[in-house]
Amino acid sequence: MLDHLPALQVVVPLMSAPIIVLLRRPGAAWLISTLASFVAFAIAVALALRVAETGTVSYAMGSWPPPWGIEYRVDALSAFMLVLVAGVAALVMPYARRSVAAEVAEHQAYLFYAMYCLCVAGLLGMTITGDLFNVFVFLEISSLSTYVLIALGRGRRALLAAFQYLIVGTIGATFYVIGIGLLYLVTGSLNFADVAQRLAGIGELRPVLAALAFITVGLGLKLALFPLHQWLPNAYAFAPSVVTTFLAATATKVSVYVLVRFYFLVFAPSQALEGVPVGGVLIALSAAAIVAMSLVAVFQPDLKRMFAYSSVAQIGYVTLGLGIANEAALTGSLAHLVNHGVTKSALFLLVGGIVLRGGDASFASLAGLGQRMPWTSFGIGVAGLSLIGVPATAGFTSKWYLIAGAAEQGSWWIVALVVAGSLIAVAYVWRFVEAAYLAQPPAGAAAGEPPLSMRASEAVAVALCVVLGLVTAFNIGFARRAVGLLLGGAG
Amino acid sequence: MGHYAYFVAIFLMVAGLYVTVARGNLVKKLIGLSIFQTSVYLLYIAPGKLIGATAPIVAPQYATYSNPLPHVLILTAIVVGVATLALGLALVVRIREAYGTVEEDQILAEDERRDADA
Incomplete structure (x- = not known):
């Protein structure tokens, strides 16, 4: 059981979402998402303690060893981010019950909590995974649920804010996919550590530079790097308060974290960044x-x-x-x-x-x-x-x-x-x-x-x-x- | 001409992005976004195919294999693209109900008028 903590970190909030949709009652929905976020926080803390004690934890999803299978990798950096994301997710849940009841229509409340759980699962997945394409999948899980959460805000302006964010967010995510596609074409691998190793032997190549540019712009859109931030003020201003809090504290931060991984663990060991x-x-x-x-x-x-x-x-x-x-x-x-x-x-x-x-x-x-x-x-x-x-x-x-x-x-x-x-x-x-x-x-x-x-x-x-x-x-x-x-x- | 698959992909990419940015109609924006996403499918799949190669079936009569992994990745990306398009269209329906239009400049003008009244 304890060996599977890295998988449970994502699975617990991910599976809570369909359960909430089946139950449909706002009270039960709140209870389940609260439990899920506190369990996720406990798992994140346990993983962080284990990393501090024994070093990096590598988990082979479905027992397929990396670099062929998807690797979940908890190291000093990702453990730190997991605690932040799961911590904020747990922090806002006691607050959410009354705030959501006041700001979201009652018949939509259970959908709100389901989307919230999906968003948490997506962000935790982006943080924990050691696979380039898996990052994209989790990025889209968290983004799609974020668009819905923003659209649930009061007033019709929330709708337009969500739509604009959807356009910009999808462009950003697609840029990211183009970037990792180029990296895959050059290296033939999708595992962070493996790609880094193979890039180090390749030296300077134009597709790698293009990949760097696409990934930087794509993630820059998601993390609201100036001047790619235009979507953010409206999205934050018109979303329900719980969503604003959660997004401001975690969503942009996780994109920064992914960018950090690329810069310092993938591109820096190769010569790709020299002269750029x-x-x-x-x-x-x-x-x-x-x-x-x-x-x-x-x-x-x-x-x-x-x-x-x-x-x-x-x-x-x-x-x-x-x-x-x-x-x-x-x-x-x-x-x-x-x-x-x-x-x-x-x-x-x-x-x-x-x-x-x-x-x-x-x-x-x-x-x-x-x-x-x-x-x-x-x-x-x-x-x-x-x-x-x-x-x-x-x-x-x-x-x-x-x-x-x-x-x-x-x-x-x-x-x-x-x-x-x-x-x-x-x-x-x-x-x-x-x-x-x-x-x-x-x-x-x-x-x-x-x-x-x-x-x-x-x-x-x-x-x-x-x-x-x-x-x-x-x-x-x-x-x-x-x-x-x-x-x-x-x- | 060996790179013509890339030329097609990049043409679609730029065309899709242009439509997304330049058009004020929200539905047309989504169409542009779809074209843009589709171009990436081509970018992945074209290099995976070797002409004259088969699927990776281990048997004595086959020697060269195409790479199936890009197909699998793009299958996921297609699912994501469909979900995005569906959500985007659902939002457009809600926007049309709330504002009575799907033209971005009219929606913004409507919001500004409301601000001026308040």
Whole structure:
């Protein structure tokens, strides 16, 4: 049984979806998806502990040995991502019951949970698999369920947002398939480790460069790399709150993770990357993302949209570290996946609470929120500090490593850029503080905190923003081990 | 001319992508997307076939085999493509019910008008 944990990691949420569809009752659907996500989280933690003890776990799906069969590979990097994805999936479930009941029509609720389970299964599968084509299959499982989840949002704009994301997401996934097709034609293998080995002997070849370009653009669309981010703000703003939270914390991060695997474990050992300014391009795009998207975020009329644009900027910090690609910067990047994931889940959970009570999250309706919803406002304040990167919060630790990495390389303008990005973040978080604490609430405005089950999830997420800033064993510790794997060769 | 399968695939790829980006009609966008995805099927399958070769059956009279793996991969990709198209069309039906049109510029204008009223 314990030997099969890597398979169960994906199978448990995957099989929950059809069971939910058969049962059809919203209560039962919620219960099953909660159980599934907590079991998935437990499996992820167990796998991470095993990897920390005994090293990489390789699981041959259906007992077909790699590179012929599909390999599930849990190493320091994927274990780290599994814990993040399954952790966020479990974190939002207690919150989901009341939030989904308020935002999704009752006869569609069971379908919502079924799609949620499929999305979790897809993201976990993308993370755990060691097979190039399998990544595509799981990418599409998670994407197709994401389109449905976004379309379940209130109002007709969610439909158009879902459709636009469907077009862009499918183009991205198809680009990825073209890329791995070219790699397959060159190497004759689809296993990550095997492809890396065979590429190392080949040297420089044009199809490999084309594959690199297709994979970068394809995954860039999925991870909302500036300027391929246009789908993201609408999708986040019009999706149900639970979906926004889950996507912001996991979906783009998993695509970053796949890109990291390609860059550092497949392409880097070969000579394919030599003479190609991948790092320079990434740094330039990330710099644009950090400055432009943070500035756009300042001028949004709505809290959800503001944090959506801020997400694009925060992804910029992650890709910035990938571009710099020394040990400290990569540690910062990987840690930022977790830190930003936790911070954004806290923020979007709290914003979901405001939407539940007040109907929307526009700045006009936030006036005097500090008096009407003191806990929610306080939580957004704390998570906002983590978003800015104030010391003793999660956001600080990863930015510290990024700055250290840039300084090590002597790129002082990048140091200035990270600081500037943080200052702009102060501006947009301040807009919330101003509206919530310095304005008088209008007479007769809705008051009262969200229900206890929702506040429990919010409290855990906000607490994590601070705890991960003080106890860095998980985020920094794990990131360091993963970086050791990335820079140590094909491992 | 040995590469003509690739030329066909790349023509379809670019044509499909162009239709997806340039057309405002949501159904036409989906048609373009389908053409784009179909081109990738060709890109995979064409190199797998060796002229004069058979399926990999181990028997003394066959010596050269075609690679069956690309077919299997593309079978999966076709399933994914069909699912995407079905979901996309379902969304278009819902959009048409909500907005009364499937033209992107009219939908956006409608949203803007609603914003101006609010």
